[in-house]
Amino acid sequence: MSNPIEKQTSLDEQAVKDEAYMRQAMALAAQAELRGEVPVGALLVKDDSVIATGYNLSICRHDASAHAEMECIRAAGQVMENYRLLDTTLYVTLEPCAMCAGAMVHARIGRLVFGAADLKTGAAGSVVDLVRSSAFNHQLEVTAGVLAEDCGEQLSAFFRRRRQEKKALKMAEKKQGQ
Secondary structure, three states: OOOHHHHHHHHHHHHHHHHHHHHHHHHHHHHHHHOOOOOOEEEEEEOOEEEEEEEOOHHHHOOOOOOHHHHHHHHHHHHHOOOOOOOOEEEEEEOOOHHHHHHHHHHOOOEEEEEEOOOOOOOEOOOOEOOOOOOOOOOOEEEEOOOHHHHHHHHHHHHHHHHHHHHHHHHHHHHHOO
16 A cells, blocks of 8 residues: 555655756756757656757757757667667657657657647647557656746747847838838
8 A cells, every 4th residue: 555645755756856857958948049049958867867958959950850859869869879768758848849749759758747838839738649649659658837937938038039139120121221
């Protein structure tokens, strides 16, 4: 018989770990932003150790597949010398898209933890749920919304700045044309 107090303590400890790893993912997202990329960061954890990290590089690399999750999964495969990333947890600041969710299923990642939901392209429950679909031979455990507000604000602030920069550029071009 399991002890409910021990179970709650274990859940609380996991929540603390999840937040700590998500903060690391947010720091990776900030690195992406410094490169002019959409600020999304990811890291893969096995046995309480970070084995790989990644952040968005799609703009820099002119590569639609260079999402934070894909960069992280590629790096982890090299570290583990295996495309199957069994018994791992992927932390990412934004809910994965269908491409990234598919890669997670194929890699046999055990658990996904994400921050902000993606209401336009989220494939872990917001739009579709590929990572838990019984149609596939592998399903991930999902923990959604870890530091969701902080992760969402990081993205929102980036897009607000981008819009302001575009507006300022248009105004400068308009002034030059006078």
